[in-house]
Amino acid sequence: MTDQELMGRALALSRHARQSAPPNPWVGAVIVADGVVVGEGCTQPLGGPHAEVVALRAAGDLARGATMFVTLEPCAHHGRTPPCVDAIVAAGVTRVVASILDPDPRVGGRGFAALKDAGVQVEVGMESDRTVQELIAYLTQRRTGRPWVRAKVAMTLDAKVADSQGGSQWITSTEARDRGHLLRAQSQAIVVGSKTMEADHPLLTARPGGVMATLQPQRWVFAHRELSYCTPGVQVTSESPQAFLDRMGGAGVLGVLIEGGPTLLTSFVDSDLVDELFVYLAPMVFGDDGAKAAFRLPAGRLLVDPLRLNLIEAQKVGTDIELRLWSNKATTLASLFATELDHAPEAVSEW
Amino acid sequence: MTDQELMGRALALSRHARQSAPPNPWVGAVIVADGVVVGEGCTQPLGGPHAEVVALRAAGDLARGATMFVTLEPCAHHGRTPPCVDAIVAAGVTRVVASILDPDPRVGGRGFAALKDAGVQVEVGMESDRTVQELIAYLTQRRTGRPWVRAKVAMTLDAKVADSQGGSQWITSTEARDRGHLLRAQSQAIVVGSKTMEADHPLLTARPGGVMATLQPQRWVFAHRELSYCTPGVQVTSESPQAFLDRMGGAGVLGVLIEGGPTLLTSFVDSDLVDELFVYLAPMVFGDDGAKAAFRLPAGRLLVDPLRLNLIEAQKVGTDIELRLWSNKATTLASLFATELDHAPEAVSEW
Numbered sequence: 018m019t020d021q022e023l024m025g026r027a028l029a030l031s032r033h034a035r036q037s038a039p040p041n042p043w044v045g046a047v048i049v050a051d052g053v054v055v056g057e058g059c060t061q062p063l064g065g066p067h068a069e070v071v072a073l074r075a076a077g078d079l080a081r082g083a084t085m086f087v088t089l090e091p092c093a094h095h096g097r098t099p100p101c102v103d104a105i106v107a108a109g110v111t112r113v114v115a116s117i118l119d120p121d122p123r124v125g126g127r128g129f130a131a132l133k134d135a136g137v138q139v140e141v142g143m144e145s146d147r148t149v150q151e152l153i154a155y156l157t158q159r160r161t162g163r164p165w166v167r168a169k170v171a172m173t174l175d176a177k178v179a180d181s182q183g184g185s186q187w188i189t190s191t192e193a194r195d196r197g198h199l200l201r202a203q204s205q206a207i208v209v210g211s212k213t214m215e216a217d218h219p220l221l222t223a224r225p226g227g228v229m230a231t232l233q234p235q236r237w238v239f240a241h242r243e244l245s246y247c248t249p250g251v252q253v254t255s256e257s258p259q260a261f262l263d264r265m266g267g268a269g270v271l272g273v274l275i276e277g278g279p280t281l282l283t284s285f286v287d288s289d290l291v292d293e294l295f296v297y298l299a300p301m302v303f304g305d306d307g308a309k310a311a312f313r314l315p316a317g318r319l320l321v322d323p324l325r326l327n328l329i330e331a332q333k334v335g336t337d338i339e340l341r342l343w344s345n346k347a348t349t350l351a352s353l354f355a356t357e358l359d360h361a362p363e364a365v366s367e368w
Numbered sequence: 369m370t371d372q373e374l375m376g377r378a379l380a381l382s383r384h385a386r387q388s389a390p391p392n393p394w395v396g397a398v399i400v401a402d403g404v405v406v407g408e409g410c411t412q413p414l415g416g417p418h419a420e421v422v423a424l425r426a427a428g429d430l431a432r433g434a435t436m437f438v439t440l441e442p443c444a445h446h447g448r449t450p451p452c453v454d455a456i457v458a459a460g461v462t463r464v465v466a467s468i469l470d471p472d473p474r475v476g477g478r479g480f481a482a483l484k485d486a487g488v489q490v491e492v493g494m495e496s497d498r499t500v501q502e503l504i505a506y507l508t509q510r511r512t513g514r515p516w517v518r519a520k521v522a523m524t525l526d527a528k529v530a531d532s533q534g535g536s537q538w539i540t541s542t543e544a545r546d547r548g549h550l551l552r553a554q555s556q557a558i559v560v561g562s563k564t565m566e567a568d569h570p571l572l573t574a575r576p577g578g579v580m581a582t583l584q585p586q587r588w589v590f591a592h593r594e595l596s597y598c599t600p601g602v603q604v605t606s607e608s609p610q611a612f613l614d615r616m617g618g619a620g621v622l623g624v625l626i627e628g629g630p631t632l633l634t635s636f637v638d639s640d641l642v643d644e645l646f647v648y649l650a651p652m653v654f655g656d657d658g659a660k661a662a663f664r665l666p667a668g669r670l671l672v673d674p675l676r677l678n679l680i681e682a683q684k685v686g687t688d689i690e691l692r693l694w695s696n697k698a699t700t701l702a703s704l705f706a707t708e709l710d711h712a713p714e715a716v717s718e719w
Contacts, residue, residue, distance in 0.1 A: 173674065175663040176527035184671035300693050302675040305668025312526040317656025320535035323524065324653040331682045331689045338682045340689060342651050
């Protein structure tokens with residue numbers, strides 16, 4: 018395996034911890050000695066060992082003189098667990114290849130410095146674009162103090178979320194709806210608007226593959242008036258989107274998912290507060306002005322200045338299409354994260 | 369290479385003749401002797417040799433005792449060129465692997481029968497789904513008498529083809545617009561509505577990659593009134609969509625492309641006359657009820673009975689997404705074509 022393939026393996030491992038690691042970053046590590054993988058692992062749930070330590074335990078004595086590939090800079094501070102740097106040095110690892118720097122103010126280059134001080138060879142930057150994509154929620158929260166904001170919309174080819182009689186269950190296929198549960202499980206907070214709460218009585222629990230996720234996100238409904246119905250356990254807020262996100266980020270929430278409906282989605286989109294939009298597009302048409310539009314901006318835009326997004330990925334999901342789109346702001350920020358690898362970054366202002 | 373890979377190679381070759389072969393089918397052929405490709409080719413323009421003969425000429429004496437992989441049943445009749453079957457037998461090919469039967473009434477199994485009569489081993493059906501997808505326009509015209517009807521729409525994420533001031537040039541990227549020119553070059557007739565003609569003054573020529581295609585499609589505008597503008601060389605018709613398609617099919621047109629606008633597209637879609645819809649989706653939003661909708665059916669549909677299509681493919685094209693969708697009728701017909709391989713098919717009625 019090439020170095021790139023080994024980092025790809027570390028990235029694949031990290032995805033196993035995507036749902037369980039937050040508020041910690043989900044990291045993967047692979048240890049290689051004489052071209053053979055002797056240990057690997059990913060971040061364990063809060064309080065458990067980090068990926069580096071899992072991989073070191075698996076490698077045992079074989080870690081001596083070996084190389085570690087790890088997606089994020091190892092920590093050098095005492096948190097809930099001892100510093101990973103100490104374990105790496107103690108195990109006799111002689112080379113660490115890390116994809117990106119950890120912008121957490123307690124790390125921010127100190128991990129790399131400590132490794133170098135101990136005589137370990139350090140390389141940074143391999144597959145950094147892919148790692149930034151993977152860890153974007155963590156990186157955004159640590160650098161800006163605000164969570165990564167995803168929004169989800171399920172609509173027809175003519176961009177309707179309900180027919181003229183309000184029929185909306187279900188526009189998309191079971192596979193697309195299951196992807197929606199995965200998005201919930203990857204978020205630490207979910208938000209709906211008051212009309213969605215009253216019309217659909219959603220549970221808002223994360224049930225990917227039909228199974229309740231171990232870690233359930235906080236559930237919130239935005240309401241500026243008395244609700245005629247609210248699902249038990251769902252919390253009500255009348256904050257502004259900006260104030261809500263600031264509070265969530267301050268509380269360590271890495272990712273927030275906006276589930277709709279159109280009014281709430283529009284208020285977040287129009288304030289440029291949505292970083293990543295998932296569109297589940299069902300190949301059907303209502304062809305009806307009376308059907309409910311997915312996007313209605315307070316001030317309509319013209320072709321000279323539309324609300325413009327960047328298409329990251331398009332894929333078939335069941336009979337539907339999943340589109341993953343990023344805002345311009347999110348795209349710019351990700352580029353920044355992927356290049357600032359060799360020094361402690363400062364907080365991003367004006368976010 | 370496996371037999372499947374060799375048929376895949378024949379299919380790839382056939383695509384080179386996609387634009388130049390009609391009204392003939394675009395076919396690919398590969399000749400293999402002792403595991404080595406000794407000759408290959410694709411259909412030449414009208415009056416030139418078929419794929420089988422091109423491959424045989426390349427193979428020369430090496431065809432003796434060899435196997436031919438060919439995407440469509442070889443012809444057994446005298447048309448503009450002598451029968452391919454005679455050439456195959458004369459060259460000493462001992463095994464022919466064909467993907468699908470040729471439904472042309474002059475062939476329809478006679479090619480396979482003639483080969484078997486001459487002692488050639490014949491196998492039919494390899495990669496038949498892929499070949500049916502590739503040759504669907506040809507197969508549809510030969511089996512139903514009607515051309516394969518494609519429609520193209522370029523729209524925003526909120527399914528608008530123009531902003532509230534009529535701005536529509538250009539919603540999609542240059543790459544997506546170039547795909548539009550490729551669709552034109554693959555069609556034998558292009559159709560627009562009167563409003564599109566008057567508003568956009570389109571040339572309607574096929575210029576993929578910025579180069580005028582050698583074979584240009586017929587250009588038509590549907591108009592039930594006097595036009596204030598018509599591009600020179602564009603023909604006017606006031607027929608119904610059904611009558612127009614019947615006439616085109618009768619004249620040997622394999623594929624028709626409906627280019628819009630929404631009124632014309634709707635009239636074809638609503639009559640279930642569109643087989644394949646290409647949607648070029650730009651990642652932008654107008655969010656404005658006053659912007660022009662891509663789909664407005666005379667009678668709006670509800671979720672219990674929407675206009676439903678089948679997603680065949682989704683891919684990024686420049687900064688946009690290209691969606692390829694088939695009607696239910698087209699999907700059913702393609703399944704039929706892919707299974708009726710060992711007998712002369714009858715004409716499909718009620719199409």
